[in-house]
Amino acid sequence: MRLNEDPEALEAFYRRHVDAVMRFVVRRVSDPHLAADLTADVFLAAVDSAHTYRPGRGSEIAWLYGVARNVMAAQQRKAIREVRVTSRISGRRLMDDDDLGRMEERIDAERRVRGALEAMRELPEGERAVLELVAIDQLTVAEAAEALGIRQVTARVRLHRARRALGDVVSPQAVYVKGQA
Amino acid sequence: MSNFEERLLSALKEDVAARSAREGMVATTSVRRGSRRRVVGLAAALTGVAAATTVAVTLFSAGSTPAFAVTKAADGSVDVWIKEFREPEELEAKLAEEGVKAQVDYLPGDQTCEEPRNGRSQAGRAGEPMESKIGKDGKGISFQLKPGQITADETLVLRVSFDHAHPDQPPTATSLQIVEGEVEPCTAVPLPEPNGPRPAGPEPTGPVTTEKFDTGGPGKDEGPSLDTRND
Numbered sequence: 001m002r003l004n005e006d007p008e009a010l011e012a013f014y015r016r017h018v019d020a021v022m023r024f025v026v027r028r029v030s031d032p033h034l035a036a037d038l039t040a041d042v043f044l045a046a047v048d049s050a051h052t053y054r055p056g057r058g059s060e061i062a063w064l065y066g067v068a069r070n071v072m073a074a075q076q077r078k079a080i081r082e083v084r085v086t087s088r089i090s091g092r093r094l095m096d097d098d099d100l101g102r103m104e105e106r107i108d109a110e111r112r113v114r115g116a117l118e119a120m121r122e123l124p125e126g127e128r129a130v131l132e133l134v135a136i137d138q139l140t141v142a143e144a145a146e147a148l149g150i151r152q153v154t155a156r157v158r159l160h161r162a163r164r165a166l167g168d169v170v171s172p173q174a175v176y177v178k179g180q181a
Numbered sequence: 182m183s184n185f186e187e188r189l190l191s192a193l194k195e196d197v198a199a200r201s202a203r204e205g206m207v208a209t210t211s212v213r214r215g216s217r218r219r220v221v222g223l224a225a226a227l228t229g230v231a232a233a234t235t236v237a238v239t240l241f242s243a244g245s246t247p248a249f250a251v252t253k254a255a256d257g258s259v260d261v262w263i264k265e266f267r268e269p270e271e272l273e274a275k276l277a278e279e280g281v282k283a284q285v286d287y288l289p290g291d292q293t294c295e296e297p298r299n300g301r302s303q304a305g306r307a308g309e310p311m312e313s314k315i316g317k318d319g320k321g322i323s324f325q326l327k328p329g330q331i332t333a334d335e336t337l338v339l340r341v342s343f344d345h346a347h348p349d350q351p352p353t354a355t356s357l358q359i360v361e362g363e364v365e366p367c368t369a370v371p372l373p374e375p376n377g378p379r380p381a382g383p384e385p386t387g388p389v390t391t392e393k394f395d396t397g398g399p400g401k402d403e404g405p406s407l408d409t410r411n412d
């Protein structure tokens with residue numbers, strides 16, 4: 001992909017995925033300003049690392065979710081260390097009051113999903129990552145494996161373990177696993 | 182789309198354009214080999230120096246316009262719009278992203294690929310006619326692949342011969358076909374009617390030889406200008 005050279009490719013890519021990226025973000029943060037910043041950061045990161053995308057190897061959204069996970073992880077590290085790093089684009093500055101309201105609605109809509117994510121917090125990182133992408137973000141197991149850079153069989157094993165470990169902690173309504181619920 | 186999304190898209194485009202301008206400046210400090218791309222880099226660099234705020238607009242409309250655009254419509258059809266015959270591998274990769282195996286060859290204006298390129302039929306596949314359109318001013322081509330028009334076992338083979346010294350002129354020959362399986366790499370051979378190097382400087386646009394390998398749909402070469410497709 002030539003997202004960093006080709007404005008038309010960038011626009012097409014952006015329009016294909018902006019909604020999914022915002023949903024990904026508001027499932028993980030409840031501050032609308034931070035959500036706007038992170039949405040911008042995810043697309044900037046996608047532009048910067050577009051050369052790592054291999055069309056034959058997986059779906060675009062799986063790759064993008066992999067990028068988004070890295071951005072979220074970096075943000076969490078920043079939050080822990082209380083480091084303020086300015087991004088090239090400040091998402092929050094692009095929002096007016098209407099946008100703020102809409103972002104809050106998006107955040108509200110995903111409240112239950114954030115609760116489910118909270119319940120997964122105790123799981124080992126590797127298992128939680130697969131379960132998150134499959135149950136929360138509705139990727140297939142193959143796509144989740146692609147996003148995480150692991151083999152499909154590994155993803156399957158981790159998913160199985162995670163679901164078993166969670167048991168009745170998370171209600172089936174909150175965590176719907178595609179084709180397996 | 183709400184305002185935030187549109188503003189973010191604009192900001193991303195500006196970011197990319199500003200970066201292109203910066204990279205263009207770096208490129209001009211190295212040895213210039215007179216390639217078209219290098220000249221584009223210089224133009225981008227100059228624009229960047231002149232007025233940072235206008236970089237985005239200028240770059241999108243002039244210097245570093247993308248060579249092609251591949252878009253997938255809601256109904257699954259794939260539109261391909263090739264504005265400049267460069268970066269064939271990038272085009273192949275982009276088509277692969279949309280599930281279309283493609284072999285793209287851009288050749289000098291007096292050359293074509295040796296045929297046949299594989300052991301099987303080269304007559305093209307019987308099916309729906311593929312519309313290909315050539316821009317009003319001869320720049321670029323566009324075509325559409327309808328859903329199911331090409332299967333995973335088939336290869337879209339695009340061959341364009343054009344005068345590399347005058348890439349803005351219409352191609353001397355264009356071939357677009359769908360073949361079974363894969364094709365051998367192109368072995369360049371002279372065109373049956375050689376079209377030698379043209380003298381430098383402006384000249385009238387010559388006739389466009391367009392070889393179509395579709396199943397004989399009505400001639401659609403005089404399609405709408407590419408310039409009208411601002412989607």
